[in-house]
Amino acid sequence: MKKCFAFLLALALMWTAALADTPKPISTIPFDELPPVISGQHHYLLLCVDQWSKKPTNLGNTDGIVLVTLDTRAHRIMLTSLIRDALVNRPDGKPGRVTYIAKNYSPEALCKVLSEHFGVRIEKYILFNFSQVQEIIDYLGGVDIAVTGEEISYLKRYAIPRDSTTPRLSSPGTYHFRGHSAVIYMRIRKVGGGGDFMRTQRVRTVLSTLADTCREISYEDARALVDVVLDNATLTNMSLSDMVAAMDQAFALRGCTMEELRLPPDGAAHGIDYGGSVQEIDWPVCRAAMADYLENSFLVLDEDDGFDSEFIIKD
Numbered sequence: 001m002k003k004c005f006a007f008l009l010a011l012a013l014m015w016t017a018a019l020a021d022t023p024k025p026i027s028t029i030p031f032d033e034l035p036p037v038i039s040g041q042h043h044y045l046l047l048c049v050d051q052w053s054k055k056p057t058n059l060g061n062t063d064g065i066v067l068v069t070l071d072t073r074a075h076r077i078m079l080t081s082l083i084r085d086a087l088v089n090r091p092d093g094k095p096g097r098v099t100y101i102a103k104n105y106s107p108e109a110l111c112k113v114l115s116e117h118f119g120v121r122i123e124k125y126i127l128f129n130f131s132q133v134q135e136i137i138d139y140l141g142g143v144d145i146a147v148t149g150e151e152i153s154y155l156k157r158y159a160i161p162r163d164s165t166t167p168r169l170s171s172p173g174t175y176h177f178r179g180h181s182a183v184i185y186m187r188i189r190k191v192g193g194g195g196d197f198m199r200t201q202r203v204r205t206v207l208s209t210l211a212d213t214c215r216e217i218s219y220e221d222a223r224a225l226v227d228v229v230l231d232n233a234t235l236t237n238m239s240l241s242d243m244v245a246a247m248d249q250a251f252a253l254r255g256c257t258m259e260e261l262r263l264p265p266d267g268a269a270h271g272i273d274y275g276g277s278v279q280e281i282d283w284p285v286c287r288a289a290m291a292d293y294l295e296n297s298f299l300v301l302d303e304d305d306g307f308d309s310e311f312i313i314k315d
Helices: 002-019 098-104 107-118 130-139 149-157 179-187 195-213 219-231 240-252 283-296
Strands: 041-049 062-071 076-082 087-089 095-097 124-128 143-147 173-177 258-263 269-273 277-281 299-301 307-309
Touching: 041 098, 041 107, 041 240, 062 098, 062 107, 062 195, 062 240, 076 195, 076 283, 087 098, 087 107, 087 277, 095 098, 098 107, 107 124, 107 283, 124 130, 130 179, 130 219, 143 149, 143 179, 143 195, 149 179, 173 179, 179 195, 195 258, 219 240, 258 283
Parallel strands: 041 124, 076 258
Antiparallel strands: 041 062, 062 076, 087 095, 143 173, 269 277, 299 307
């Protein structure tokens, strides 16, 4: 009986493998052939794993991937998000989901993988879990989010605490979210269509809204925020001096409006079955969008010779 079951299982696995799609070769740029970082631009990779507890030696999947670019020359702040089911070349040269790279290799390996796919050198990262993101949002006083009726129904089904929004969720509108409910909102995927594409939009919405709350922040408060971020990071390769330098850059740009880019843009991805549902990406199109985003976004020079970034979302 056991032999019969094993044979049937093997047959089923062979049948499943036969039905799986074969990914096309993935185009990347070797790390040592990447161009230098554009003068004045500083890239920081924010990662969030699907865990509520701190497990630096046993990471979960990386559900949140956002590249923060601070441009002190052109006076811009840019957020670039990537869907978690994007198919990439793993460090071993084989195709795989981007969400597994940090878990199976390391966050440093993920930085290199993304650099080679984005066409941009990314070397600094901070990795959080859900609880740590929650703590940082609460430290900043929460966030105001406009939600739809479908999103409200999802949040209620998730049974978030009734006092986690002000006022309590009822009809579509804008609510003040505490950290826990904001994290759950950012995790919404199967609501309103769009799947992971809309999830990355929700993440960018929360981050850009939090940035708005910091427009009037004092230097002392900004410096205190550095300690909160470091206290609530699972892993980072940024030293305290690195973090303070990034804070100085962000503080100088706190009056900017966030610019946003979603990768892949429309028309540059399609779903295939490769060990499950994944998104096959047109990486040359993504790199072109990224280069245009970093080099050619619309800027307005004000009368005082300062810069003010227009709000741009490139989908």
